[in-house]
Every structure is written in structure tokens, then in C-alpha cells.
Amino acid sequence: MSLRSITLATLTKDIRLEWRSRDAINSMLFFSLLVVVIFSFSFDPNAEESREIAGGLIWVAFLFAAIVALNQTWARELRNQVLDAYRVSPAPANALFLAKAVGNFILVTLLEAVMAPLFMVFYNLRALGAAWQLLAIAILGTWALVVNGTFFAAMSLRTRSREIMLPLLLFPISIPAVQSMVEATRIILSGDGSARFWVVLLLTYDVVFTTACLGLFKTILQAE
Amino acid sequence: MKKIFPIFAALTALLLAYGFYQAMWVAPTERTMGDVQRIFYYHVPSAWTAFCLFFTNLIASIVYLIRKNPKADALAVASAEVGVVFCTIVLVTGPIWARPVWGIWWTWDVRLTTTLVLWLIYVSYLVLRRFSDTAQTPVLAAVLAIFGALDVPLVYFSIWFFRTQHPQPVMGNGGSLDPRMLHAFLINLLAFSCFGAVVCWWRYGLEREQREVEELEALESLHGVSR
Numbered sequence: 001m002s003l004r005s006i007t008l009a010t011l012t013k014d015i016r017l018e019w020r021s022r023d024a025i026n027s028m029l030f031f032s033l034l035v036v037v038i039f040s041f042s043f044d045p046n047a048e049e050s051r052e053i054a055g056g057l058i059w060v061a062f063l064f065a066a067i068v069a070l071n072q073t074w075a076r077e078l079r080n081q082v083l084d085a086y087r088v089s090p091a092p093a094n095a096l097f098l099a100k101a102v103g104n105f106i107l108v109t110l111l112e113a114v115m116a117p118l119f120m121v122f123y124n125l126r127a128l129g130a131a132w133q134l135l136a137i138a139i140l141g142t143w144a145l146v147v148n149g150t151f152f153a154a155m156s157l158r159t160r161s162r163e164i165m166l167p168l169l170l171f172p173i174s175i176p177a178v179q180s181m182v183e184a185t186r187i188i189l190s191g192d193g194s195a196r197f198w199v200v201l202l203l204t205y206d207v208v209f210t211t212a213c214l215g216l217f218k219t220i221l222q223a224e
Numbered sequence: 225m226k227k228i229f230p231i232f233a234a235l236t237a238l239l240l241a242y243g244f245y246q247a248m249w250v251a252p253t254e255r256t257m258g259d260v261q262r263i264f265y266y267h268v269p270s271a272w273t274a275f276c277l278f279f280t281n282l283i284a285s286i287v288y289l290i291r292k293n294p295k296a297d298a299l300a301v302a303s304a305e306v307g308v309v310f311c312t313i314v315l316v317t318g319p320i321w322a323r324p325v326w327g328i329w330w331t332w333d334v335r336l337t338t339t340l341v342l343w344l345i346y347v348s349y350l351v352l353r354r355f356s357d358t359a360q361t362p363v364l365a366a367v368l369a370i371f372g373a374l375d376v377p378l379v380y381f382s383i384w385f386f387r388t389q390h391p392q393p394v395m396g397n398g399g400s401l402d403p404r405m406l407h408a409f410l411i412n413l414l415a416f417s418c419f420g421a422v423v424c425w426w427r428y429g430l431e432r433e434q435r436e437v438e439e440l441e442a443l444e445s446l447h448g449v450s451r
Contacts, residue, residue, distance in 0.1 A: 148371075155364050159356040168351050172344040173371055176378040197385055201378065208374055216367050219289065223360035 003095045010099035015106065017076065024069045028111050032065040036115065040122045050123040055185030058119055059178055062112060063145060067167055069107045070149040073100050074157050083157075086221070093218040101150040101213075108142050128191025137188070137195070140202045141181035144209070148173055151213045154220050177205045229425065236422050239415035246408035254405075263321045265408055269416035270313040271339065277307030277420055278342065282373045285366035294435065297362040300369065302427035304349055310420060311343045337383045338376065345372035 018024060039057050043049075077083045086096055116138075119125065127134065149170050156165035184198035247265035254261035284300040287293065318336065319329040330336065349372065353365050401409075 155352075155367065156356075158358050158360065158364070159352065161355065165352070165355055168348050169368065172341060172348050173375050175341050175344075176375065176382040179382050201382055205378055208378070209371070212371060212374055216370070219363060220367060223363040 003092050003098075006091050006095035007099045007102070010096055011103055014076075014099065014103040018103075018107065024072055025107055025110060028065045028068045028107070029114060031068055032061045032111060032115050033118070035061040035064060036118060036122055045123065047124050047126075050125060051128070051190040052186060054119065054123050054125055054189060055182045057123075058116070058185065059141065059181045061115070062108065062142075063171075063174070063178060065111055065115075066104070066108045066142075066145050066149060067170070069104055069111075070146070070153045070170075071163050071166055073104060073150055073153045078157065083221075093221045094214050096221070097150065097154075097213065097217040100154075101147050104146045104150055105142060108146055109138075112138055112142065125189060127189050129188040129195070131188065133188050133195060133199070134185065136199060137181055137184045137202065140199065140206055141177065144177040144181075144202060144205050145170075145174060147206070147210050147213055151217065151220070154217070158223075173209075177202060180205065229422075229429075232418070232425075233422050236415065236418040239411065239418055243408070243412040243415040246404075246411050251405045251408040252402055257325050260321060260324050263317050265412045266416075267314060267317040267321060268409070269413045270310045270317065272413060273416045273420035274307050274310035274314055274339075276417065277303045277310060277424060278346065280424070281307060281346075282369055285369035288362055289366045289370075294362075295432070297366070298428055298431040298435065299424075300362070300366065301353065301431050302424045304346055304353075304369075306420060306424045306427055308343065308346050308350060309423075310416075311339065311346065314339055315343060332383065334380060334383045338380050341379045342372070342376060345375065 036057075039061070043053065043057075045053060074083070077086070086093075149166070152169040152173075153166050156162040156169060159165045180198040180202040184195040184202070187193050187195040187198070243265070247262055251262070251265070253259055280303040281300050284296045284303060288296040288300060318339075322331070323329050345368075349365060349368050352368055353361055356364060
């Protein structure tokens with residue numbers, strides 16, 4: 001079986017499981033809704049201020065919500081020793097990683113698609129720059145969070161209190177990605193200057209860490 | 225090697241004392257900043273030592289991933305721990321110096337932020353080592369070290385895009401530095417490098433001994449079971 005068919009099989013399995021239970025997506029949605037409401041209470045900005053701060057709020061909310069999805073990525077495979085079975089099977093390790101990363105990507109993108117309009121409503125946002133660029137930033141930014149998040153979730157599987165371990169590992173490494181997303185979003189919303197530098201930086205981050213994850217995932221999977 | 229260690233440690237102590245004397249009494253007081261500038265003789269050497277130790281950690285991690293040599297892993301633990309301590313010194317002495325000179329404790333400038341992120345990454349490295357107690361911890365930690373090393377240039381460029389406030393390095397361009405200041409600085413740079421090496425070396429030995437003890441205990445309990 002090829003890398004592609006195994007990736008697709010694992011991905012469909014995960015999506016079907018998620019579709020039937022809807023555990024992760026529901027808790028993520030409610031969680032980020034709570035974050036939006038709490039932020040909205042605590043800042044209560046006018047239209048000009050919200051353009052300046054909304055980029056930060058949106059991405060922090062999505063980052064926190066993504067942790068919920070990322071944490072349960074591998075938990076399912078621990079039960080019934082699925083991961084051990086995978087380890088001894090001849091299937092390429094990267095197929096498993098790609099399937100998990102793409103699955104998380106779809107989940108977080110869904111969340112963003114639902115939550116972004118809510119943000120617009122709560123903060124009275126109207127982009128002054130080119131709004132379509134936000135789409136590119138959302139795609140690149142989500143992948144940046146998810147690819148490392150999936151990898152570090154696999155790493156923290158064998159640690160004590162692994163739920164707390166994931167953000168501790170993921171946040172320091174994600175700092176340049178989060179900064180790029182926040183800055184690019186702020187620039188587009190407030191319409192001053194070009195977001196090109198940040199998009200290029202985000203793209204570089206994606207390429208560098210996707211390569212690193214694919215190169216090192218086998219080591220992590222076999223390490224037990 | 226064990227015989228050299230006390231000699232090396234004694235030499236380092238002498239160097240540190242001599243460096244202290246040079247920095248506090250011999251080097252002239254800086255004209256605009258005053259005595260607070262003397263923190264420079266500790267701030268920059270600590271930063272240099274911390275970066276050297278983190279670099280050692282990266283090399284040791286890569287060697288461990290390739291060779292699976294437990295010595296490389298012990299060196300990685302030692303250099304990460306000691307590196308975090310030196311990096312903490314940098315992050316503490318920095319604001320103490322910045323407050324009277326720049327009028328602010330902290331600014332999001334290239335070198336400050338990169339150092340802070342590096343410190344955060346290595347603290348998370350130590351947390352991972354602490355929270356994971358399987359035999360595969362070294363592998364996970366080594367992988368994290370590589371991810372951290374990939375991250376640092378990206379952090380640097382992301383902050384570099386903002387204007388930097390940090391003083392540019394004064395060595396090499398023009399000789400605006402008093403030769404006595406340069407002397408004190410170089411002595412301290414050498415002393416701190418040796419100091420970092422001594423502590424790291426010591427910690428490395430300790431780590432190796434600790435692992436030997438653990439192995440012996442495990443063997444003994446196995447023998448106890450078979451009897």
C-alpha cells in the first residue's frame with residue numbers, strides 16, 4: 001500500500017470517528033466561544049482599537065482551542081494498543097503523521113470558519129486592507145500550529161500529565177508563527193502597509209517544520 | 225581526565241577573581257553610563273557562555289540521535305541545565321542595566337527577545353526531561369533540541385523586522401573602547417567560558433554517576449528477585 005492510500009484510510013477513519021462522536025469539535029467551539037465572550041467583556045474596544053487588537057485575540061483563541069483537538073489526537077490510538085500495532089506494521093510512519101496532521105487541520109479550519117464571523121460580530125470588524133489575504137494567513141497559520149502540535153502531541157504521549165505537557169512544548173516553538181499571524185492580521189485589518197514579510201515568514205516556518213516533522217516522526221514513533 | 229578537573233577548576237577560580245578585580249577596579253568608569261556599565265563585564269560573557277552551552281546541547285543531541293551514545297545524552301542534560309542558568313543571568317542583568325541607561329526595563333528588541341525565546345525553549349526542554357521518565361526520554365529531548373534550533377533563526381527574523389534598540393557590538397569597529405575596558409572584558413569572557421565549562425563538566429560527571437547508580441540498583445533488584 002502506498003503512502004497516499006494509508007494516509008487517506010487513516011484520515012477517513014479519524015474523520016468518521018469524529019463525525020460520529022463530535023467530541024473534539026463541540027468542545028473546541030464552545031471553548032473558543034467562551035474565550036471570545038470573555039475577551040469581549042474584558043476589553044470592550046471601539047472599532048479603531050479592535051482592528052489593532054483583534055488579530056491577537058483571534059489567534060490566541062484559536063491557539064488555545066486547537067490544543068483541545070491536538071491533545072486528543074493520539075489518545076484514541078493508545079487504547080487497545082493501536083499505536084503498537086502500527087509500529088510493527090510495514091506502513092510508513094509518515095502516513096500516520098500526515099493523516100493526523102491533516103485531520104487536525106480540517107478540525108481547526110472548521111472551527112475558524114464558524115468562529116471568524118462571530119469575531120466580526122462581537123468586535124464590529126471590517127477589514128480595511130485586502131480581506132482575501134486573511135484566507136492565505138488562516139491556511140498557513142493553521143498548518144503552522146497543527147503540524148507542530150500533532151508532532152508534540154505524539155512526543156508528550158509518554159510523559160506524565162501529558163495534557164499540560166503539549167502547550168508547554170508547543171507554545172515556545174510557535175512564538176514566531178503566532179507573531180507572524182497576529183502581525184499580518186493586524187496589518188490587513190487596519191490597512192496600513194503590506195503583510196508580505198509576515199506571510200513569507202509564515203511560509204518559511206511551515207516549510208521548515210513540516211520537513212522537520214516528516215524527517216523525525218519515525219524516530220518519535222519508534223521511541224518507546 | 226579526572227586529575228585535570230581540579231587544576232582546571234582552580235585556574236577558573238583564579239581567572240574569575242582576576243576578572244572581577246579588572247572589571248571593578250582597573251577598568252575606567254564609562255563616561256555617560258557611569259558605574260552601572262560595569263555589568264557589561266558579566267552580562268555579555270554570560271550570554272556568550274549560555275549560547276556556547278546551548279550549541280553544545282544541540283551538537284550532543286544530534287550525536288545522540290545518530291550514535292545513541294549515553295555519554296552524548298549526559299552532556300546534553302548538563303549543557304542544557306547550565307545553559308539555562310547562564311541565560312537566566314543574562315535575562316536578569318539585562319534589565320538591571322537597561323533601566324538606568326535606556327530608561328526602560330524591557331523592550332522587544334531582536335537580541336532580548338531571541339534570548340528570551342531561547343530560554344523558554346530550553347526551559348520546556350528541561351520540563352520535558354523531568355516529566356518523561358521512560359528510557360526514551362533522551363530521544364524525545366534530542367528531537368526537541370533540534371526543533372528549538374530550527375526555531376531560533378525564525379524568531380530572530382521575526383523580531384529583526386522591528387527596529388532594534390540594542391547597542392551594536394562595539395568591538396572591531398573604530399576602537400571607541402578603552403583598552404583597559406577591552407582587557408577586562410576579554411578576561412571575563414575567558415573566565416566565564418571556563419566557569420561554564422567547569423560547571424557543565426561537573427554536572428556531566430554527576431549525571432554519569434547517577435545513571436551508574438541507577439543501573440546498579442536495577443541490577444541488584446533483579447538479583448534479589450531471582451534469589
